[in-house]
Amino acid sequence: MVMNDEGQLYTIEGITAGIIMLVTAYAVFSSGFVFTPGDAHIADMQLQQLGYDALLVMDTPLHAGDESRLQELIASSDVTPFTTEFNSYLSKGTGATYMINPLTFTVDTRTQWNATIYYRDMDDSDKIRSYSFGHSTLGDDFVTREPAISVTRYVYLDDKPINLNHISTEAYQKMDDPQEGQMVLFEVLLWRG
Amino acid sequence: MERLDDEGQWIVLMGVVVATGMFILAIIINQAPMVGQSTSEAVLEFPKNEIQDIRYHLAPLAQLDNSSESNKTIDRAKKDMRALSMARNNAVMYFETNSTTNMADLFYRYNRLTIRYNNGVTEYYEEHLVSVRLP
Amino acid sequence: MKGNWVKGMEDDGVSEAIGFILIFTIVVLGITIVTLYGYPLLQKSQIGSDERIMEQNMITLQNDLKILTFSNVPYRDTTMGISGGSIFVLDSAETAEDDHYFNVSFNNGTGPETKTFRLGALRFISSQGQAAISVENGAVVKRYQDAEGSTMVADPRWFYDDTYDTLVLFFTEIKADRAMSGDGVANIQMSMLDPPKVVADVPYGAHRTVTIEYSPDDTFDYSTAWKNYLTGPTIVDGGFTEIGNNMYQFTEVSRLVIKKYTVTIERV
Numbered sequence: 001m002v003m004n005d006e007g008q009l010y011t012i013e014g015i016t017a018g019i020i021m022l023v024t025a026y027a028v029f030s031s032g033f034v035f036t037p038g039d040a041h042i043a044d045m046q047l048q049q050l051g052y053d054a055l056l057v058m059d060t061p062l063h064a065g066d067e068s069r070l071q072e073l074i075a076s077s078d079v080t081p082f083t084t085e086f087n088s089y090l091s092k093g094t095g096a097t098y099m100i101n102p103l104t105f106t107v108d109t110r111t112q113w114n115a116t117i118y119y120r121d122m123d124d125s126d127k128i129r130s131y132s133f134g135h136s137t138l139g140d141d142f143v144t145r146e147p148a149i150s151v152t153r154y155v156y157l158d159d160k161p162i163n164l165n166h167i168s169t170e171a172y173q174k175m176d177d178p179q180e181g182q183m184v185l186f187e188v189l190l191w192r193g
Numbered sequence: 194m195e196r197l198d199d200e201g202q203w204i205v206l207m208g209v210v211v212a213t214g215m216f217i218l219a220i221i222i223n224q225a226p227m228v229g230q231s232t233s234e235a236v237l238e239f240p241k242n243e244i245q246d247i248r249y250h251l252a253p254l255a256q257l258d259n260s261s262e263s264n265k266t267i268d269r270a271k272k273d274m275r276a277l278s279m280a281r282n283n284a285v286m287y288f289e290t291n292s293t294t295n296m297a298d299l300f301y302r303y304n305r306l307t308i309r310y311n312n313g314v315t316e317y318y319e320e321h322l323v324s325v326r327l328p
Numbered sequence: 329m330k331g332n333w334v335k336g337m338e339d340d341g342v343s344e345a346i347g348f349i350l351i352f353t354i355v356v357l358g359i360t361i362v363t364l365y366g367y368p369l370l371q372k373s374q375i376g377s378d379e380r381i382m383e384q385n386m387i388t389l390q391n392d393l394k395i396l397t398f399s400n401v402p403y404r405d406t407t408m409g410i411s412g413g414s415i416f417v418l419d420s421a422e423t424a425e426d427d428h429y430f431n432v433s434f435n436n437g438t439g440p441e442t443k444t445f446r447l448g449a450l451r452f453i454s455s456q457g458q459a460a461i462s463v464e465n466g467a468v469v470k471r472y473q474d475a476e477g478s479t480m481v482a483d484p485r486w487f488y489d490d491t492y493d494t495l496v497l498f499f500t501e502i503k504a505d506r507a508m509s510g511d512g513v514a515n516i517q518m519s520m521l522d523p524p525k526v527v528a529d530v531p532y533g534a535h536r537t538v539t540i541e542y543s544p545d546d547t548f549d550y551s552t553a554w555k556n557y558l559t560g561p562t563i564v565d566g567g568f569t570e571i572g573n574n575m576y577q578f579t580e581v582s583r584l585v586i587k588k589y590t591v592t593i594e595r596v
Contacts, residue, residue: 042234047318052242059249118277126529145403145517150247152243152281154274180265183273184279189401190287230391237395279585280526285489285496312398313487313496316345 017039042193044149049112049192051151054089059153067078070186074117074155075162079134086113086188087136112139112146112193117155118185122176129169129175133186138193243282244310244317247274251288255306255323259292284312302327345348352411357595375457378412382452385410386461386468387482388448389516393466396520397500397589407515413454414511417504417593420448423545430465430499431541434584437530445588446464448502451548460548464509466500467557480553488564493582495538499527503592510596517594527586542574 058070067075073082090111114135121127160177178184254270257263267290268290289307296303303322310317385408396404423429424446433442449464458472466485471478488495510516530536540558544551551574558576559567568576 013222030316041231041237044588045233048237049242052246056242056246087294118281120273124272126279126526128276128280128526144520145227145405147404148401149237150400154268154277159218178269180262180269183270183277185277187281228388234391236393237399254386271491276529279398279529280495280499281495283485283498283587285487285492285585287492309489309491311487311489311491311494313485313494318491 008083015072018174028033028126042062044147045087047190047192048149049149050090050111050147051113051188054086055151055153055186055188057089059155071155071157074133074184074186075157075159075161077161077167079167081132082115083136086115086134090190110193111190112136113156113190114139115186115188115190117171118187119171119175119182121174127169131164131171133167136193146193150187152185152187157182234240236247237312238314240282240310240312240315241285243278243284247278247286247288247310248319251290251308252323253288255292255304256325257290257292257304258325263292278310282312284310286310297327300327301325329521334549357487361578364490371456375454378463379454379459379505381411382413382454382459383461383468383470383481384451386450386463390463390466390468393463393500393518393591394485396518396591397466397498397524400401400520400524402519402521404518405515406518407513410452410511413452413459413513414455415511415596416451416453416518417508417596418449418451418502419504419507420446420505423447423449426545426547427543427594428541428545428548429552431539431543432497433539433541434528434530435536436528436580437532441528443527443586445499446501447499448504449548450502450593462548462550464502464550466498467560469551469553471548471550471553477511478550479554480550480557481560483557486563488578490564492583493535493580495578495581495583495588497589499586501588501590503590505592508593508596513563516596518593519592520589521592522590524587527588529583529585531583533582535582536569536584537577537579537580539571539575539577540585541576544574 033100055070059068061068062073069085070082073085090113112135115133116130117133118128118130121129158181160175163174164175203250249271254267257266271288274286274288278284287304291305298321301324303324306319306321308317308319308321387409388408390405392404392406428447428449430445430447431442432445433440435441445465447465447545449462451460451462451464458474459469459470460473461468461481467480468482469478470481474567484498484500486495542551542554542558544554555570555574555576557563559570562581564578566580571577
């Protein structure tokens with residue numbers, strides 16, 4: 001049988017190309033990567049801004065010098081109206097809507113939150129105590145391990161909130177009622193449910 | 194052996210050019226500084242809203258007069274905010290108000306407000322005059 | 329060879345056999361040189377680039393740890409590919425056994441007090457090279473096992489506010505209920521379910537002295553990294569003063585705040 005010596009160079013070329021591709025693939029896939037997508041934090045950033053804005057809107061009084069809605073709700077320990085109003089601020093939007101039923105449209109019902117109020121202990125030390133101030137429908141517990149983000153806002157209170165004992169007995173006992181008013185820190189943990 | 198075909202040399206040339214280009218790009222990527230922190234993480238870390246929040250609440254306090262009652266309010270706010278910002282926002286936060294400045298014009302008196310905020314990454318220092326309408 | 333490649337060129341003296349031998353020799357020589365010198369060089373640079381990539385990965389991990397702790401968030405996950413080695417999770421109790429901890433001595437207002445902070449660590453150990461990169465106490469530190477020194481790749485967030493002379497120290501303790509290690513693609517699940525504690529907040533009014541002692545693990549000794557960090561200008565211009573072996577002192581503290589975070593690694 002006569003050896004056919006045509007196409008040798010092409011064969012070599014083909015084999016070389018194959019080896020180069022294999023080596024490249026190996027080099028790429030064997031090196032270390034961070035697989036957490038780099039844009040994961042962009043959503044967090046937006047959520048944080050949304051939270052700060054919602055709190056700012058609620059803490060802005062209708063007329064200068066008046067009490068803001070947030071102050072009013074904390075001062076009267078009204079968790080339920082706060083839940084409704086804060087939810088509506090978080091889900092406000094103009095874009096594509098999500099239909100709950102033919103009469104109700106909402107933009108986004110997935111944002112979950114859990115609010116806490118931090119205050120300084122009445123013993124005048126730097127000790128910080130807290131009580132819970134409502135949460136969204138699924139916001140009382142983390143179902144899975146959603147990455148959350150926290151937003152805070154200072155709120156000035158003239159007096160100790162009334163009906164505080166309905167929310168937290170401990171806070172009712174440990175929170176100061178100073179003549180001169182006090183600052184509390186309102187913290188909301190936000191995540192996409 | 195194959196007959197050497199000298200046609201289509203520009204294809205080979207393009208191949209060489211592309212390969213060289215990719216090689217140079219690879220070197221550039223390799224030389225790029227290590228970051229490990231994305232832009233949005235840096236944005237998350239920047240306490241823009243916290244500082245705005247603090248300013249929002251301090252301006253009315255700085256407008257108070259020099260009565261002992263107002264001083265009590267300011268003292269209380271100082272202590273509360275100092276403890277709360279350290280406990281929850283990891284920031285050193287101080288402020289001073291001075292309502293005894295004798296700066297005034299026909300309609301306004303000016304109180305000085307100094308704010309210091311530092312969380313180890315962002316330092317903020319502000320000194321400004323808050324105007325109070327004279328009666 | 330059939331015919332002339334180039335017209336008008338004589339090929340009478342060309343021997344195919346000698347040509348083949350020449351080409352074959354060149355090819356074999358080429359292969360030999362590449363195997364002898366090129367391959368080790370390639371491998372070395374691969375180990376080097378693996379370590380560099382892992383260094384960057386550890387910084388990413390530290391950043392997620394920062395979001396978890398400083399933003400008071402309960403959960404954070406990081407998924408990363410680990411190349412050229414494995415990542416280990418060390419519980420703080422385990423590292424404390426290896427005498428790996430921080431001591432902070434200060435005056436608590438009534439008298440001297442010393443607090444000990446256990447650390448724990450997330451540690452990458454290169455399998456082919458000598459590098460050991462750790463995330464300990466919120467910092468990323470690196471050393472080579474065959475060399476003495478160590479460097480700090482990313483700083484922890486300790487700071488000093490010079491307007492009111494406030495020194496703020498954050499300690500991050502890493503806990504794991506079992507020994508864990510990972511290679512290949514690892515999903516590192518972190519959680520902070522205990523709220524951070526303000527361990528000490530002492531307003532002195534006057535300048536007081538704070539002493540920090542770093543006790544290193546014998547095998548993974550990062551004392552040079554911490555020394556350079558503490559005595560360098562990162563926290564305060566001029567830095568801490570070294571007063572003994574791994575002991576550093578700073579005298580101009582009017583208010584000292586120490587905060588402690590406890591992070592649990594649930595899975596790798």
